[in-house]
Amino acid sequence: MKEKDSFFKVLGIDGKDKKTLQLIAEDLNISLKTLNYYNLNSILPPDNELEKMATYFKINRYQIMIGMGIYNQELKELLSQQAAKIAQGLSHIKTRPTINHEQVFTTSLGQLFEGDCLSLMPTIESGSVDLVFADPPFNLDKLYPSNMDDNIASSEYIRWTEQWLSECIRILKPGGSLFLWNIPKWNTYFSEFLNHRLNFRHWIATDIKYSLPISSRLYPSHYGLLYYIKQEKASVFKPDRLKMETCQHCYRELRDYGGYKDKMNPSGINMPDVWYDIPPVRHSKHKKRKDANELSIKLLDRIIEMATVEGDIVFDPFGGSGTTYLVAELKRRKWIGIELGPTEVIVDRLKNKAEEEDHLNKYRENYNQLFPEKIKKERIKRGIWTDDSFKPEMKDHQISLGLFIGNKSLLSQTK
Ligand SMILES: C[S@@+](CC[C@H](N)C(=O)[O-])C[C@H]1O[C@@H](n2cnc3c(N)ncnc32)[C@H](O)[C@@H]1O
Incomplete structure (x- = not known):
């Protein structure tokens, strides 16, 4: 993976030695600003500059790429031809995770732990879980009740993610599904990792505005929900169908569905890979933890319905306020959960699960029929x-x- 400062390191440059750096920039005829940009952002220079550098520093361009952790298809193929030789020079050290989790609550369906998911996961049997849903911290310097460090080096964040994702993949059953919720920037790295280990199904864009508009950027308006399955075929795939969107006042359709009215399935519209109807949980009345991120039960309901049946096992390594466990419990799925920080909020929520059941059922009234009863009546009337x-x-x-x-x-x- 890309390492910060790896560009200067592989060229043998001391980034603090400004004088030498300036001389190198002049010799190469590349501005100091550009060199610093490559170094800070782990950007591979374009081919013409790469060639200049390879000649100047007397190293070959592949060394620069490997040192920076940047592999194109050509380099991957070259390395794979040399696999045995390269592997000889590498030793694989596997450290045992320290135990840092304890069970804090159980129901007839689920088990909740407090502690580090990387400590819990090795205790879960391989190939035993039907669905993994993960909503990790996004390394955006947020303050969580667990006081965890949410502002670590990018390379560290990526390494940590790969570590827990590997465990999730191990515990997933063949045919099981994995959903990873993150911001698009990180998902570009994680989909590359997952593409080599699982079977890609979808990148679902979920329209939720999550920060203020930034002047030099487009307005960040979607989270990416990566959806993969283990091996060829999903054991369960039964996405809900959506109702047709209609005007609240005149009951006519709001979108053009291609004019094929007579071809529309009375059970509803096929679930698309862009979701506009997942509400953010912002209002303090609904929010279980004051400042931390929390997902809507509507999102988890949709995912759990799509990828599991009653009695299946759901695992979520990042409990937060326990949205996944609550929905799994209400939908009669078994579940395993863990949260690094305080778990009282989750326990309370599970003890009072009936409070959120109505809410969940309301969402479900709108699925799997093109027109819910009330809308149908109004349309017929008109x-x-x-x-x-x-x-x-x-x-x-x-x-x-x-x-x-x-x-x-x-x-x-x-x-
Ligand atoms: C984005 S929140 C999850 C929110 C959750 N999906 C919800 O709807 O409430 C991420 C959570 O992961 C927890 N966390 C961070 N590192 C962890 C780890 N190593 N093991 C378990 N939980 C962790 C954080 O404390 C935080 O509560």
Whole structure:
């Protein structure tokens, strides 16, 4: 992985020696600012500059790339041809994790631990979990109740993530699903890692605004939900279907669904890979932990429904306020959970799970039917088509009426 300062290190330059650095910049005819930019951001210089540097420092360009941890397909293939030779020079040290977790709560379905997920995971049997959902800290310098350091070097954050992801992959059953929630920047690294270990299904963009607009950037408006499965085929894949979006006042559709009204599935619209309907949990009335991030139960409901059936085992290594465990519990899935910081909030939430059940059921009323009952009634009242308009008996009726439904012309409504 990319290491900060690795560019100067591999060239044998002391970044603090400004004088020498300036001379090198002049000799190479590359500005000092550009060299510093490559070094600080671990950016590989373009080929023309790379060649100049290789000649100047008398090292080959592959050494620069390997030293910086940047591998293109060509280099990967060259290295794989030399695998045996390279491996001889490497020793693999495996350290035993120190035990740093304890069980704090159980239900008939789940077990909650307090401590470090990297300590708990080695105790979980290989191939035993049906679904992993992970919403780790994003290394954005947030303050969590656990007081963990959320501002570590990028390379350290990536290494740590790869460590716990490897364990998640080990404990996942063949056919099991892994969902990773993070900001797009980090997901670009983690999808590269996961692509070599699991089977990519989707990068789901979830439209939630999570920071203030920044003047020199686009407005960050989505989280990435990476979705992978272990091996070829998912054991469970039954995404909910969505209702058609309609106007609250006139009950007409809000989007153009391609004009194929008669082809629309009465069970609803296929789940897309862009989700606009996941609410942020901002309001203190709903929020379980005051300052920390918390996901909506609607998100976990959708994921758990999509990838598991009752009785399956769900694992989430980053408990937070316990959203995953609560939804798993309400949906009769078994679950294993852990949180580094205080777990009282999670325990309270699980003890009072009935409080959130209604809320969850409300969300579910809108799934798997094109028009929920109330909307259907309103549309019929206004002479607007519904899925019933295209039922075979209705179609015959339309033909005999010259494409008329009730007292309204279907053609006039299909513009
Ligand atoms: C983004 S929050 C998760 C929020 C959660 N999805 C929810 O809806 O409430 C990440 C959590 O991971 C916890 N955490 C960080 N490192 C951990 C570790 N090594 N083991 C277990 N939990 C950890 C943090 O304390 C924080 O509460």
